[in-house]
Amino acid sequence: MKIIKSLVFVIVATFIFSGCNEDEDPIVFQEIAPPTEVTANFNVTQDDTGLVTITPSGVSVSSFQIYFGDVENEEPTIILPGGTAEHIYSEGTYTVKVVGVGTTGLISEFLQEVTVSFRAPENLLVTIDQSVINPAIITVGASADFATLFDVYFGDVVDETPTIIMPGETVEHTYQSPGDYTVRVIARGGGIATIESTQVVTVPIANDPIVLPITFDSPTVNYQFVTFNGASFEVLDNPELSGVNSQASKVGAITNAGVNFEGGSFNLGTPVDFSGTNKTITMKFWSNVTVPILLKFEGGVSGERQNEVVANHGGTGWEELSFDFATDATKSFIDGSQGVGEPFVPTGQYATMVIFVDGPGTTSGTFYIDDIEQPGGEQTLLELPITFDSSLVTYDFGTFNGASYEVLDNPDLSGVNSQASKVGAITNAGVNFEGGAFNLETPVDFGGTNKTITIKFWANVAVPILLKFEGGVSGERQNEVIANHGGTGWEELSFDFATDATKSFIDGSQGVGEPFVPTGQYATMVIFVDGPGTTSGVFYIDDLKQID
Incomplete structure (x- = not known):
């Protein structure tokens, strides 16, 4: 082994010095890095044999050295990426060392304590922490005497493959829809016998009302967008982190089928108030084609006249559109009369906000909306009582x-x-x-x-x-x-x-x-x-x- 290392050094050194005599730039060895993300999965058989299967993984690894940790002066077992190593242990606790070796000889190590016990696990304790900010997110941990690992079933998938965690580890899971889910945790040791625990997790239905600003990020708000004339809608992760909307967040996705006057409406829990000087609505909008966006307000609290503003999107991805109802609003169509298209300045409150993407046109495709708000309002002073509920107060802390x-x-x-x-x-x-x-x-x-x-x-x-x-x-x-x-x-x-x-x-x-x-x-x-x-x-x- 020492001879091989010496030969490698001579070859590399020769290559370096010979490279210096050429016109090409020398290789920059300072940028060489060791393997990263070296880890391993462990599986202990349940037949009282003590057989443990180790599957290592890592980035930029050419081979793995496995030290099973149950003998002194141990020679490592060498396996290639994608391979597994098997080892039979006596009952006990061992520290397994996995060494990831890169092509340059640089290494990274991973240590994991493994307990092999032929006694059935006892005293299983499962902890489930449910996020108060997003109740769809839970974190599961478990402990038990004589347990080697835990199988975690989250209860939201048919024929679910369990997630395996080791003692002292936790796993986070996000449910995709409201409901009651049975979380099942099975503690396993080195033997056939197991012990398990179940708990029911309730993910509540989002039922908070929609109010401006509309961000799509609150898991407790029901962002219902009532579509018509063929359009569809869903809330999803921002698929295009760029431009004026480069931060990871949720957005609304409107899909047009390609017919006239497709759109949808938000029924607002708190009406938009145009009684003051603040009559501008802004919206982040994504499109890869040039398209007009019509924003319309209906549902006047005191019978106020329906009205609308059109803003044009340039087709450059995320753009912020501004709809000025103080200068650009016109009377909306109702029944063909009543001054449709005439200039109009709203002064009341409106509970329904309607969006048309290329209203009279037939542009099809998927478009994204985010951060719909009424900026620059007449601000109210920050004073007691502080309730955090007024859109006119800046609650700086x-x-x-x-x-x-x-x-x-x-x-x-x-x-x-x-x-x-x-x-x-x-x-x-x-x-x-x-x-x-x-x-x-x-x-x-x-x-x-x-x-x-x-x-x-x-x-x-x-x-x-x-x-x-x-x-x-x-x-x-x-x-x-x-x-x-x-x-x-x-x-x-x-x-x-x-x-x-x-x-x-x-x-x-x-x-x-x-x-x-x-x-x-x-x-x-x-x-x-x-x-x-x-x-x-x-x-x-x-x-x-x-x-x-």
Whole structure:
């Protein structure tokens, strides 16, 4: 073996030096990389023989060296990609080493602990975590005494082939449609006997109403698009990540059969309001042919006149179209009269939004829509109460120390917050003093007797919540109150600044921690979730109020 390695070195060295004498550039060996993604699948037979089959895999691997780990000074078993290695073990726990060897001799290793036991598994414990943001996603893990591996059946496929996980591993699965699914987990050891557990997972039907902006990304919204005259519709993954829509997300797909006036409509849970100056609708639209898009509003809440705007797509893929109903709207066809085609400026509210792709034409094909919104509205001030439900308020929450934040649909309609609404989602990475702040355009006023703030807060773990007020309008002292959440989902927390407030940390002095009763106005409201601790996870807030 040493002679072979030496010969290889001489050949390579000769090749390098001889290459330097040619006009061509030398090979850049600095770019040579070892194999990647080296791993292996393990299968333990259930006949009490201790036979284990190992199937390695990897990228840029020319051969694999398998060390079974049950003898000292072991010589490896060599197999080629696509092959398997079999080995009979005595009962016990072994560390198997798989070495991926590249064509250049560089290597990558993978280690896996394998337990061979002829005793039936016992004490099977299955954990199923269902995402609160997308209930169609579950994560399954399992543990059991004397278990070598686990077969996981998700229950949504006929004649399902199980997914195999090892002890300590988890597997994520996404269901494609609502329903009740029986998750079955079988624990296997080295023998014939097994033990299994089943749990039912319910994926709820998406039934939240459609409101602007329409993003197609919420799994709880029913994005029903009622089609007519031959068109069809579905929600799918963005198939073309480019242009103005380059981020992975869901989109709506409209397919035209190729007849006149194909289209569809969204019935909006919250009507579009054209009573103010904000009369523009924007839409991201994908097409590979030039085509006119007609956007029409019907269902006037007080009988308002149907009207429409046409925007032209250039056929260049994802483009953002703008429909200005203040300057470009005309009266829609109703029955051939009533001023069809005349200029019109809508001033009311409309509950039905209709889209025609090449309305009077016969263009066929599939077109994609996304991010339909009414931008640039007359913004309302950020002030208490904070509900996250107004499209006219920008609910900015400046995070720090690793926390992140977004506004989304309430993922858990239960407890003190059982109504469908928007909520703020704070995600902690798991470091000290993560949090964020609302900069209030109308300061909180503690000048009177009303010094209590309430917050609806969701957590699935017990955690302290610190509410702090800064930005005193006249230099008032920073102060804070802590309330404890019990980890039971939605709870309403009360922060009494008349009895429980203390002076906040500023620079380590100035009476930090002393009792304090605020009497001024504060423009900045700060929230810490487990401030000094390191609890990670997603937490939800809603309905921040100042009560009497």
